[in-house]
Structure formats: structure tokens, C-alpha cells
Amino acid sequence: MLPFDGPTWLAILDQYNxxxxxLHGMAALFVLVSIAMAFFSGxxxxxxIGLLMGVLWVWIGLTFFGGSLAPYHFAAHWLAGVFVAQGVMMVFALTVMGRGAFAWPGGWAGLLAVVLMFYAVVAYPLVGLALVDTSWSQLSYVGVAPGPTMLLTLGLLLLGYPRPPLILAIIPCLWALVTGYMAWELGMPLDYISAGLGIVAFVLLVVRRFRREERRLFR
Known part of the structure; x- marks a missing residue:
């Protein structure tokens, strides 16, 4: 069980935001540049993308989990380490090693990628604002909060070319599972949407990674 309830979680988000x-504006700029770059192969x-998204994951790990959440959750520092590790992996794999290119894949992968990115950037805060009695400071924003950043990352990875770097999707998928658990524990049913989208995205990433047609085409 979580050591806090729904109102406390909203209070944590309020304090953090x-x-x-x-700095939400800087994070939004990083996000929009990453999305724009994802549609250009190369x-x-x-x-x-690896550098920009890596910075955002490290930021969330250090400031949200290592800072704002730390007084309320005994495992906050462990979670901070996991998010920092994800950021470092993205920088190392995509930026340093250059083992990732992005392009529009079309089909279900392309459609789901657009849905994930739209939900992360636009719908995530707006749905919460419209359907839940919360203020702007109690919402989760892409680039600075874990939920929408997880969805954005999975959406970008679906655009991986010729095959998505699956190892970079493991931690986001695990956070999707955590999001579903938190939705149940805290009584926040809207978070089931992001959890479900994250899990579906990971399944589709696995399918794309090992699909025979892509392996023959890009061997």
C-alpha cells in the first residue's frame, strides 16, 4: 500500500509545480523539439532526442522523486535512481552511441505514437482539469511529471527506425504498471487511461522489434 492518499498526492504535485x-516552459520546449525531430529520419x-529526453528523465528523478516525493515515500530515492538511469541510458544509447534513428512508420504504430504524444502533451492536463476538481498546480505536465513523460517516451520510441530500441522502453513500461497501481490505490480512475496506453505501446514495441518483415527488410 502507498503511504499517502489521493489528496496528499495532489498536494505533492502542487508543491512541486x-x-x-x-521551468515548465523549458520542458515544453524540449518536448516539442523532440517530437518535431522524431519525424525526420537520421x-x-x-x-x-536522446539528449533532450534524457535530460527530462534525469530532472524528474532528481527533483520530483529525489526532492518533492522523498519526505512522503520510503522508496522515493530508489525511484529517483531508476528515472536517472533511464535518462542516462537514453543519452548513452541514442546520443553517445548513435544507435537510434526516427521516422514515421505508418500503420498502427504511427497512429498509436500520435495518440500517445497528443495525450501526454495536451490531454493529460486538460482531462484532469476538466473532469477533476483540481487547480493547474495539481496537474501532471509532460517533461516535469512522470506519467505524461512516460507516455511521450513510449510514443517517440514507436517511431524508432528501422526497429525501436526496446531496452529503452522497459522502465517506461514498468512505470505504466506503477501508474495503474497508483490509480487503484489513490482512487484516481483517469490514470488507468495512461497506464493502459503505456502497456499497449510496450506490446506494440515488442511486436515491431521482432516482426519478421522488418528484420528481413533492414538486415
Whole structure:
């Protein structure tokens, strides 16, 4: 069981958002540049996305889990380490090693990628604002909060070319499972949407990774 309830979670988000404001704008810029770069194939796009998204994952690990959540959850520092590790892996794999390019794949993968990115950037906070009695400071924003950043990352990885770097999707998928658990524990049914989208995205990433047609085509 979680050591806090739904109102406490919203209070944590409130404290965090007000403490880092107006860095939401910088995070949004990183996000929009990453999305734009993902639709251009080539190693440079992959290197840029790895750097920008890596910075965001490290930021969330250090400031949200290592800072705002730490007084409320005994495992916050472990979670901080996991998010920092994800950021470092993205920088190392995509930016340093250059082992990732991005392009529009079409089909279900392309459609789900668009849905994930739209939900992470636009719908995630707006749905919460419209359907739940919360203020702007109690919402989760892409680039600075774990939920929408997880969805954005999976959406970007679905655009991986010629095959998505599956290892980079493991931690986001695990956080999707955690999101579903938190939705149940905290009584926040809207988070089931993001959890479900994350799990479906991971399944589709696995299918794309090992699909025979892509392996023959890009061997």
C-alpha cells in the first residue's frame, strides 16, 4: 500500500509545480523539439532526442522523486535512481552511441505514437482539469511529471527506425504498471487511461522489434 492518499498526492504535485515554475516552459520546449525531430529520419534526430529526453528523465528523478516525493515515500530515492538511469541510458544509447534513428512508420504504430504524444502533451492536463476538481498546480505536465513523460517516451520510441530500441522502453513500461497501481490505490480512475496506453505501446514495441518483415527488410 502507498503511504499517502489521493489528496496528499495532489498536494505533492502542487508543491512541486509551484517550486519549479516557470521551468515548465523549458520542458515544453524540449518536448516539442523532440517530437518535431522524431519525424525526420537520421542519426542526428536520434542524438538530439536522446539528449533532450534524457535530460527530462534525469530532472524528474532528481527533483520530483529525489526532492518533492522523498519526505512522503520510503522508496522515493530508489525511484529517483531508476528515472536517472533511464535518462542516462537514453543519452548513452541514442546520443553517445548513435544507435537510434526516427521516422514515421505508418500503420498502427504511427497512429498509436500520435495518440500517445497528443495525450501526454495536451490531454493529460486538460482531462484532469476538466473532469477533476483540481487547480493547474495539481496537474501532471509532460517533461516535469512522470506519467505524461512516460507516455511521450513510449510514443517517440514507436517511431524508432528501422526497429525501436526496446531496452529503452522497459522502465517506461514498468512505470505504466506503477501508474495503474497508483490509480487503484489513490482512487484516481483517469490514470488507468495512461497506464493502459503505456502497456499497449510496450506490446506494440515488442511486436515491431521482432516482426519478421522488418528484420528481413533492414538486415
Amino acid at each position: 509551484q517550486a519549479i515554475w516557470p 542519426r542526428f534526430a536520434g542524438r538530439a
